[in-house]
Amino acid sequence: MHTITVKDKIFSPFITASEIDNAISKIAVSMNEDLAGKNPLFLIVLNGAFMFAADLVKKLNFPCELSFIKLASYSGTKSSEKVRELIGLNEDLSGRTVVVLEDIIDTGITLGDLMETVKSKNAVEVRLAALLFKPKAFLKSYPIDYVGLEIPNDFIVGYGLDYDGYGRNYPDIYKIVE
Numbered sequence: 540m541h542t543i544t545v546k547d548k549i550f551s552p553f554i555t556a557s558e559i560d561n562a563i564s565k566i567a568v569s570m571n572e573d574l575a576g577k578n579p580l581f582l583i584v585l586n587g588a589f590m591f592a593a594d595l596v597k598k599l600n601f602p603c604e605l606s607f608i609k610l611a612s613y614s615g616t617k618s619s620e621k622v623r624e625l626i627g628l629n630e631d632l633s634g635r636t637v638v639v640l641e642d643i644i645d646t647g648i649t650l651g652d653l654m655e656t657v658k659s660k661n662a663v664e665v666r667l668a669a670l671l672f673k674p675k676a677f678l679k680s681y682p683i684d685y686v687g688l689e690i691p692n693d694f695i696v697g698y699g700l701d702y703d704g705y706g707r708n709y710p711d712i713y714k715i716v717e
Contacts, residue, residue: 543713545696545706550713554688559670559698559712562687563591566668567598569685570638575601577664579636582628582657584649585609586707587642590699591670591687595640606630610649632660638684642699643671645692647679654681671695671712 540552578601583592585607596605608628637657641650650667657665668685676692693714696706706713 540711540713542716543696543706543709545702548702549716550696550706551716552711553693553695553714554690554698554712556698556710558688559710560594562670563594564598566670566685566687567595570595570668571598571600573666573684574599574603574636574638577636578602578604579638579666580604580606580630580632581638581640582653583607583640584642584653587699587701588640588670590707591642592640595668604630608653610653628656628660632657632662634661634663636664636666637662638666638668641667641669643673643695644669644683645673645676647677647681651679651681670698 540555543550581592581596581603583589583605586609592605596603639650639653639657644650654665654667666684667682669683670687672683672686672689673692674689695712695714696702697709697712699707700712701707
């Protein structure tokens, strides 16, 4: 891995593709134990979680459904703390186990709003899975059921994560060089 430039920022190597795969495998083992027989609906938060979701569901050995929602709360390298729903939730969640898949949880504001929306649609159980979690940035208190890796509060790109729409395509994750 080497330093990369995304738009006007420089990023250094942080998490390898192999480490990402190991973290996803760990989550899949837990889900295969916890969710077998529940026919869950995986609600994938776009755009960032698409790579995580694709790699995760290939490791699951039970029937499930996939759906997508698109939310936005970032502008540049900072959270706006205002969540915008760009593609909404259209499925009937009544009586369903719903697992929200997110690439990264930092402040938790975006997911807090989404979790309330999902619960209001009568899901019988709502779980949350994130590839990455920034505990020092987390402002909420809801539980996160599955976490791949805990990381410091650095701005990162790669493996679905972006800077103004760029950088998602890298198989590894890079952190910003200050």
